[in-house]
Amino acid sequence: MTFDSTVFCGECVHCKRGDVNLCDNRQVLGVSCGDYRRHGAFAEFVTVPAGSSINFPPNSVSPKPR
Numbered sequence: 001m002t003f004d005s006t007v008f009c010g011e012c013v014h015c016k017r018g019d020v021n022l023c024d025n026r027q028v029l030g031v032s033c034g035d036y037r038r039h040g041a042f043a044e045f046v047t048v049p050a051g052s053s054i055n056f057p058p059n060s061v062s063p064k065p066r
């Protein structure tokens with residue numbers, strides 16, 4: 001599983017157009033500038049909205065180099 005680090009509101013004009021990277025209320029996990037700051041990138045576990053998560057198909061990722 002991985003995730004898109006941009007957390008968006010889903011309500012503003014940009015989100016409704018599908019341009020969530022331009023969301024007026026966006027936060028970005030691990031970004032340190034004040035406008036978009038969302039803490040958590042150095043944590044062992046983080047929570048993200050379900051819509052931001054991306055699941056890999058079973059057996060598609062190997063922990064060993066190929």
Ligand SMILES: [Zn+2]
Nearest residue numbers: 009012015023
């Ligand atoms: Zn938005």
